[in-house]
Amino acid sequence: MKKETVKIVIVGHVDHGKSTLIGRLLLDTNSLPKEKITEINKISKELGKDTQLAYLADQLKEEREQNITIDTTQIFFQTRKRHYVIIDAPGHLQFIKNMITGASLAEAAVLIVDAQEGIQEQTRRHAYIIRMLGVDKVIVVFNKMDLVGYQRDKFTTLEAELLEFLGDLEIKPVHTIPISAKEATNVSKKSQKINWHAGPTLIEGLDSLKLSSKIAKESLRFPIQDIYELDGEKIIVGRVASGEIRQGQKVSVLPNLQYTTIRAIKVFEKQKTCAREGESIGLTLDDPLELKRGNIIVQQKSPPSPIEKFKGNIFWMSKEPLHIHKPILLRCATQEVECIVEQIEKRLNSSTLQILETNAQALRMNEAGIVILKTHQPIVVDKFSSVEELGRFVIERGYNTEGAGVITELIQ
Amino acid sequence: MNYLDELESKSIYIIREAYNRFKKIALLWSIGKDSTSLLWVTRKAFFGKIPFPIIHIDTSFKFKEIYEFRTRYAKEWNLNLLISKNEAALGEGMCPQRGKFECCNTLKTEALKNTIQEYDLKALLLAIRRDEHGIRAKERYFSPRTADFKWNYQNQPPELWDLYRSKIVSEQHFRIHPMLHWTELDIWKYIQREKIPIVNLYFAKRGKRYRSIGCHTCCLPVDSRANTVKKIIKELETTTVSERSGRAQDKENAYTMQKLRSLGYM
Numbered sequence: 040m041k042k043e044t045v046k047i048v049i050v051g052h053v054d055h056g057k058s059t060l061i062g063r064l065l066l067d068t069n070s071l072p073k074e075k076i077t078e079i080n081k082i083s084k085e086l087g088k089d090t091q092l093a094y095l096a097d098q099l100k101e102e103r104e105q106n107i108t109i110d111t112t113q114i115f116f117q118t119r120k121r122h123y124v125i126i127d128a129p130g131h132l133q134f135i136k137n138m139i140t141g142a143s144l145a146e147a148a149v150l151i152v153d154a155q156e157g158i159q160e161q162t163r164r165h166a167y168i169i170r171m172l173g174v175d176k177v178i179v180v181f182n183k184m185d186l187v188g189y190q191r192d193k194f195t196t197l198e199a200e201l202l203e204f205l206g207d208l209e210i211k212p213v214h215t216i217p218i219s220a221k222e223a224t225n226v227s228k229k230s231q232k233i234n235w236h237a238g239p240t241l242i243e244g245l246d247s248l249k250l251s252s253k254i255a256k257e258s259l260r261f262p263i264q265d266i267y268e269l270d271g272e273k274i275i276v277g278r279v280a281s282g283e284i285r286q287g288q289k290v291s292v293l294p295n296l297q298y299t300t301i302r303a304i305k306v307f308e309k310q311k312t313c314a315r316e317g318e319s320i321g322l323t324l325d326d327p328l329e330l331k332r333g334n335i336i337v338q339q340k341s342p343p344s345p346i347e348k349f350k351g352n353i354f355w356m357s358k359e360p361l362h363i364h365k366p367i368l369l370r371c372a373t374q375e376v377e378c379i380v381e382q383i384e385k386r387l388n389s390s391t392l393q394i395l396e397t398n399a400q401a402l403r404m405n406e407a408g409i410v411i412l413k414t415h416q417p418i419v420v421d422k423f424s425s426v427e428e429l430g431r432f433v434i435e436r437g438y439n440t441e442g443a444g445v446i447t448e449l450i451q
Numbered sequence: 452m453n454y455l456d457e458l459e460s461k462s463i464y465i466i467r468e469a470y471n472r473f474k475k476i477a478l479l480w481s482i483g484k485d486s487t488s489l490l491w492v493t494r495k496a497f498f499g500k501i502p503f504p505i506i507h508i509d510t511s512f513k514f515k516e517i518y519e520f521r522t523r524y525a526k527e528w529n530l531n532l533l534i535s536k537n538e539a540a541l542g543e544g545m546c547p548q549r550g551k552f553e554c555c556n557t558l559k560t561e562a563l564k565n566t567i568q569e570y571d572l573k574a575l576l577l578a579i580r581r582d583e584h585g586i587r588a589k590e591r592y593f594s595p596r597t598a599d600f601k602w603n604y605q606n607q608p609p610e611l612w613d614l615y616r617s618k619i620v621s622e623q624h625f626r627i628h629p630m631l632h633w634t635e636l637d638i639w640k641y642i643q644r645e646k647i648p649i650v651n652l653y654f655a656k657r658g659k660r661y662r663s664i665g666c667h668t669c670c671l672p673v674d675s676r677a678n679t680v681k682k683i684i685k686e687l688e689t690t691t692v693s694e695r696s697g698r699a700q701d702k703e704n705a706y707t708m709q710k711l712r713s714l715g716y717m
Contacts (some may be wrong), residue, residue, distance in 0.1 A: 043454045072693035099589070099604065100709060112588040113581045117635055124632075138593070143611040179481045268499055276496075278464050307495040315537070317452055319463035321498065332471065372615050381708035431612045442634060445612045 045081070048174070050138065052221075053130035056182040058299050060220040060241075061114055062092025068242070069210035070116035071095070104450035108446075109224035111141030112372040117267040120246040128323065130161050134403060136356045139443065142169055142349075144372045147176035147248055149241070151187035154181040154193055154217070158201055158355070164390040167407065170208045171352055171445060173423060177205075178244050180214045185219040189232045207392065214244040226311060257345070258282050260421070260429055262372035263337035267321070274305060274321040280372060281421075281427035282338065283363070284322070293335045294330060294417045300325040328396060333374040335419040335429075337390040345417035346419060346449055353408050353434070355445030360401040361434070361442060371420055378414040385409040402440075411450070420446050455641055462489075462629040463496040464613060465592055468504065469627045473574035476627075477504045477533070479563075479717065482517045482665050484649055488629050488638050493576065493646050494528065504531045506566055506575075510558040511541055512666035516696045519652060520650045537564040547668045554669075560566035560715045563598055567624060574625040577717055581692060582634045586708045590628055598622035600715030634686045635662075635694050643680045654678045662694050666691065 045305045062079075064073050075095070083091045086103065094103055094113070113126045126145055128138035142148070148169045152162055169177065179201060185358045187193045194217045205212060217236055218225040225233055240245060257284035267274045284290075288301045304311040305321035322336075337343060355361050363382060369378045386399035386433045389407040402408045423430030423445035434442035452460065468475060478493055478501070479489045480486045493501055525532040537545070540557045566572070581588040591607055593615040599625060610618050619625060633641075642649055652661045660670035660683075673692055677683040708716075 074692075074693055096587075099586070101605065112585070113632075115582045137607065140607075140610045264467050267497070271502060274498065276467055278460065280611065305498065307498050317454065317457060317460055319460040319467070319496070428612075430610060434610055435618075438616075438620060439610050439617045440611065440614070440616055443609070 040307065043179065044124060045248065046126065046144055046146045046243065047149060047273045048126040048128055048142045048147075048169070049149045049151060050128050050142060050169060051063055051151035052153070052156070052161040052165075054160075055130065055151050055162070056129060056158065058093035058095075058127055058151075059091075060151060060180070060182065060218075062095040062244075063220040063223060063226050064125065064401075065095055065114065065116055067223065068116045068118055076263055077112075078319045091288050092100070094390045098272065105280070113141075118242055118246055122191050125242035125408075126167070130165075132161060132164075132405060135164070138165065139168060139172070139354070139356065142174065143172055143427060143443075145172075145174050145258075146250055146420055147178070147245075148174045149245075150177055150179045152179065152180050152197065152201065154184050154197060155186045157197055158204065162201075162203060163392070164405075166205060166210060167277050167392065168388050170210055170355060171354060172447065173427060175208055175210070176248055176250065177212045178241070178248070179205075179215040179239060180219055181215070181217045183250070184224060184233065185222045185389075185424045187215070189219075190226075191235045196237075213248060214238055216241055216244055245317065246262070258421070258426060259338040260338070260419075260426055261322075262374065262429075263330060263332055263336065264373050265332055266330060272323060274323060275336075276321045277373070278319045278320070279314050279316050281316055281426045283313055284336070285308075286312045286321075288340050291342050292330060292444040293337055293342065293419045295334075298326075298339070299328055308440045335372070335374070337419070343419055343421065344451065345419050346451060347412060347417050348413050349414075349446050350409065350411050350448035350450060351418055351432070351444045351446045353402070353410055353442050355404060355406055355442045356410065357401045357436070357439065357441035358404050359436070359441070360403045362401045363399075367427045367434040369414060369418075369432055370435060372428055373417050376414045376416050376418055378411050378412050380389055381413045382411040383408050384411065409443075409447075422446055422449065452554060455637065455644060456663075457559075458637055459492055459495070459641070460486065461613075461632065462492045465615070465627065465629040466496040468572055468613075469576060469593075469629075470623075471498075474503075474623065475570070475572050475602045476574040476576065477506050477570065477572050478576040479578075480505045480507050480532075481508065481578075481665070481717075482513075482521055482650060483578075484638055484642065484653060486631060488633075488641055488647060489576065489578035490528070490530075491549075492629065500665050501530065504533045504570070506533045506535050506563075508535045508559050508562050508566075510554075510562075510666050511536065512547070512558075512668045513603070513654055514650075514664065514670075516650050516652050517664065519669060520606055523649065533570075535562045536572060537562040537565065547666070551650050551669060552711065555711055555716060556714060560600070560711070563717075564715065572624060573619070574627055576627050576629060576645075578630045578716075579637050579717060580635070581631050584708055586712055587616055590626075590631060592628050593617075594626045595619055596624050596626055596715060601716065602626075602713050604709075604713060636684065637682075639680060639687060641681055643684065649680075653683065655672065657711050662692075 126141040128141040260280040264277035384400040386396040421429040
């Protein structure tokens with residue numbers, strides 16, 4: 040089935056033109072109410088500037104006055120082919136947690152690079168982060184081509200340099216496109232100025248992205264979210280994270296390995312015989328088991344083994360470093376367990392990907408790490424590459440989410 | 452699953468997550484199309500029996516159609532309805548003529564503050580959407596508010612995937628936004644599919660209809676001939692008029708919404 044709406048995050052270094060590009064996309068696809076255009080003209084004038092397309096995304100007063108994006112935002116537009124949700128992510132290192140928030144919701148990314156400034160620190164860091172978050176459909180745009188006289192050489196050199204870096208991350212861009220968001224070149228319309236470029240415009244590029252519709256995976260994973268008592272009946276609620284669940288199916292509940300059969304699949308005023316990945320449902324079971332939030336219902340044939348140790352890639356967002364052997368809280372789907380970092384195998388600069396240290400004691404803000412985590416109780420996890428929802432996690436300390444990661448290896 | 456199913460399933464997940472984390476929770480129902488859709492999804496999440504109160508913030512300036520709808524469906528859907536009114540300010544004569552910013556802040560935000568205190572609420576479900584207003588596009592699904600109701604929009608917590616933040620300092624509360632990812636068009640398509648009853652102010656009469664409803668003193672209808680849900684959907688697919696164009700509080704100044712929201716407005 041064709042997807043009706045696609046979520047795209049726009050990432051890249053500060054001032055390379057993310058918000059302006061979004062403004063251009065809105066304008067060129069006629070997605071703006073008339074009064075919005077009037078408002079932007081008026082506010083730009085009040086601040087003594089030319090019409091600032093970026094203000095369409097940068098709505099906060101502070102953002103407009105300082106000409107920066109502080110927080111992530113989402114904007115809607117449509118082409119003839121489909122609807123898009125465009126997520127604008129801030130380019131400043133200081134606001135990286137907002138960038139990650141935006142990027143974690145995306146299905147594809149546009150990586151924007153200023154053709155005059157070239158590849159910069161956040162260009163590389165953002166590429167690393169989208170890779171870690173599993174966004175593998177990437178379009179690269181070289182913006183501000185007007186400032187380099189639309190020179191082909193400039194584009195070719197930059198392209199080669201960037202592709203090499205992205206290659207190290209195993210990112211293969213679907214397209215690389217020279218554009219000027221300000222001059223409306225190659226965003227929705229081709230231009231004579233850039234007749235040496237045979238590829239698509241950005242809009243054509245976006246419309247050509249093939250997003251794999253969710254394939255029903257073999258492995259059933261149903262993390263229990265809550266248990267309700269309604270009219271004397273226990274209803275187990277949650278969302279199917281992977282696979283499908285059927286009425287009458289024999290299942291196991293982990294981590295304590297209990298067996299039962301699905302009696303009914305319930306949604307309000309209806310019963311279903313089958314529910315697939317992504318569906319929020321209620322279940323009743325044949326047996327009165329002792330269950331709680333965080334238990335995972337799986338298929339009986341070759342179920343996963345609960346484990347206490349795994350390897351993952353993590354990104355650290357807190358000013359307080361992550362130290363080995365100190366208690367932290369791990370959240371994965373609806374599971375929450377105390378754990379420690381047993382080992383920081385590698386501490387990486389998340390922009391250059393340079394290894395700063397092996398067997399490190401701590402991970403600092405905005406650093407990435409390859410770590411081994413050890414939980415206090417067994418939990419059910421998967422490799423991110425096989426079941427996304429059980430292969431990604433956040434780390435909390437106190438009241439805050441301080442780190443995020445994906446699981447690369449299960450250690451039995 | 453089709454697209455509307457995906458939107459609904461995500462919203463149900465968020466609502467159930469919120470209730471799991473905060474038992475002292477309530478849903479804010481303005482009786483407009485968005486919060487009525489939220490209420491509909493919430494009924495589905497709890498199989499028809501919502502285990503927490505539904506709050507209507509009543510400025511006393513709402514359209515009579517809103518009051519009629521409230522009475523009818525509070526009963527039909529068996530809601531535990533709480534009506535939140537800033538009686539003290541109304542007694543002193545607060546009204547839009549005293550200034551729209553002051554009026555919204557006093558009769559809505561202050562009324563809500565009192566209700567939160569009275570019931571010791573830790574979380575509120577609200578039906579705001581990202582496509583409604585640029586400031587709302589910056590919101591999180593789980594958005595903390597300080598004890599004095601402030602929204603620290605310059606330093607919001609990270610929110611990854613659907614692992615929403617769950618802990619707050621005791622004097623804070625969470626605004627939870629299960630409909631954040633829906634657009635105006637999605638809402639109408641859902642109303643059509645689910646046959647959700649909706650206040651008739653949205654349907655055109657004599658060439659005018661309301662696209663967004665609130666107080667009769669501060670809402671203006673837009674030109675429209677759309678007198679059915681189907682026609683509204685058709686109209687929205689081509690319009691270049693913004694949804695909140697009839698809402699006075701958006702217009703006074705470009706940053707009125709930002710200021711209102713930073714003080715705790717919805």
